[in-house]
Amino acid sequence: DAGITQSPRHKVTETGTPVTLRCHQTENHRYMYWYRQDPGHGLRLIHYSYGVKDTDKGEVSDGYSVSRSKTEDFLLTLESATSSQTSVYFCAIRTLRTGANQPQHFGDGTRLSIL
Amino acid sequence: SQQGEEDPQALSIQEGENATMNCSYKTSINNLQWYRQNSGRGLVHLILIRSNEREKHSGRLRVTLDTSKKSSSLLITASRAADTASYFCATVQNTGFQKLVFGTGTRLLVSP
Numbered sequence: 001d002a003g004i005t006q007s008p009r010h011k012v013t014e015t016g017t018p019v020t021l022r023c024h025q026t027e028n029h030r031y032m033y034w035y036r037q038d039p040g041h042g043l044r045l046i047h048y049s050y051g052v053k054d055t056d057k058g059e060v061s062d063g064y065s066v067s068r069s070k071t072e073d074f075l076l077t078l079e080s081a082t083s084s085q086t087s088v089y090f091c092a093i094r095t096l097r098t099g100a101n102q103p104q105h106f107g108d109g110t111r112l113s114i115l
Numbered sequence: 116s117q118q119g120e121e122d123p124q125a126l127s128i129q130e131g132e133n134a135t136m137n138c139s140y141k142t143s144i145n146n147l148q149w150y151r152q153n154s155g156r157g158l159v160h161l162i163l164i165r166s167n168e169r170e171k172h173s174g175r176l177r178v179t180l181d182t183s184k185k186s187s188s189l190l191i192t193a194s195r196a197a198d199t200a201s202y203f204c205a206t207v208q209n210t211g212f213q214k215l216v217f218g219t220g221t222r223l224l225v226s227p
Contacts, residue, residue, distance in 0.1 A: 042217035106157030
């Protein structure tokens with residue numbers, strides 16, 4: 001158990017509203033990631049963070065912003081939600097042990113529906 | 116863009132049989148990883164194979180990597196009903212940020 005909690009687990013909202021998803025970790029890992037999962041696409045990287053206040057864009061970052069003001073929390077914000085952002089969102093962390101090749105550990109996801 | 120394509124998209128077998136899933140990718144990689152996802156849950160890491168490795172084992176799992184063909188396979192031997200899940204390959208091009216690029220996945224159904 002990598003100690004990852006995503007909240008909320010489910011959310012239904014309307015087009016045009018702001019939405020913030022939270023990823024919380026308890027083990028002080030440096031690297032955190034946000035993915036979205038859609039049928040036929042697998043998982044795609046939205047944004048990632050390599051430290052407090054250090055973030056960068058992934059493959060599908062348009063319409064999303066992130067913030068990491070403390071190590072344990074990585075927030076994903078949809079400033080003005082659109083129906084195309086209906087998806088399941090996963091947070092992941094990567095442990096940083098010796099050696100560069102380390103797997104990622106995933107939370108259980110947030111199912112977001114935008115009507 | 117998706118890095119990996121997985122084949123087959125769906126696979127249905129009986130308990131005790133072996134299951135083989137294939138993954139092809141497009142660019143050079145540092146490592147390739149396989150993950151399992153049970154319905155409604157997050158992904159769980161199964162095995163990582165580096166680009167200079169050709170085969171790796173973990174319990175009932177066997178992974179091969181052919182960098183000349185840009186392909187990998189995951190073999191699950193003596194499958195069990197509990198192996199029912201979706202399986203994804205993911206590639207890492209650079210070790211720095213370890214950004215994973217996922218394939219589209221194979222849905223495996225193991226019937227008792």
